Amino acid sequence: MHDSRTDLDDTDLRLLAELQTDAHLTAEELGRRLHLSASQAGRRRQRLEASGYIRGYIARLDPERLGLDVQAFVQVQLASHGAEQGQSFARLLRVRPEVISAWTLTGEADYLLRVFCTDLRALHRLIHDVLLTHPTVARVQSQIVMDQTKPDAPFPV
Structure with a gap:
């Protein structure tokens, strides 16, 4: 595999x-x-954008201010x-807008x-009315986030 970081x-x-x-x-x-x-600096930023190191720019919103009071991690088998x-x-x-990210796992x-x-x-409806009703889903397990002790951090570059 090519280590593009060497560029x-x-x-x-x-x-x-x-x-x-x-x-x-x-x-x-x-x-x-x-x-x-x-x-x-501007040319370097443009080069990093053009070569795909920078995918885009987004605003980080406050979920609680938006009324999104329950965060959970849901495992699906x-x-x-x-x-x-x-x-x-x-x-x-x-x-599903409630699902902000998803990963396949081992x-x-x-x-x-x-x-x-x-x-x-709303979490109950997502799990029971949406996920568990999908024909290929066998099992769902959820963990509700009580507190986030470390906020989403920048990548270690």
């Missing part, structure tokens, strides 16, 4: 770290922090593992879902 120099890595902390940094501010001219069943379940996940669970719901009743 980056120390300045690129520092630039990526700075942008993960504040994506609104201007070329002038990036240049100041990286000891580059604004035009050099499928009854069968054919390509069609997996694709069908993946399609379901893509259209081990007992086939999927791990991170979900945000307005309340416990």
Whole structure:
């Protein structure tokens, strides 16, 4: 496997770290922090965007302010593992706004879902009326988040 990180120099890595902390940094501010001219910092950012190191920029919203008071991790075990069943379940996940991320796993669970719901009743409906009714789902186990001791952090670049 090709290690694409070798394409980056120390300045690129520092630039990526700075942008993960504040994506609104201007070329002038990036240049100041990286000891580059604004035009050099801007060109580096554009190169990293064009080459796919930077996929885009998003705002981090406060789920509680939005009324999303219940966060949970949901493990899903499928009854069968054919390509069609997996694709069908993946399609379901893509259209459910409560599911903000999903991973396929090794081990007992086939999927791990991170979900945000307005309340416990909404989580119950998601599990019982949506996930468990899918024909390929055999078992669902959920863990409700009590507190997040470490916020989502930047990637270690």
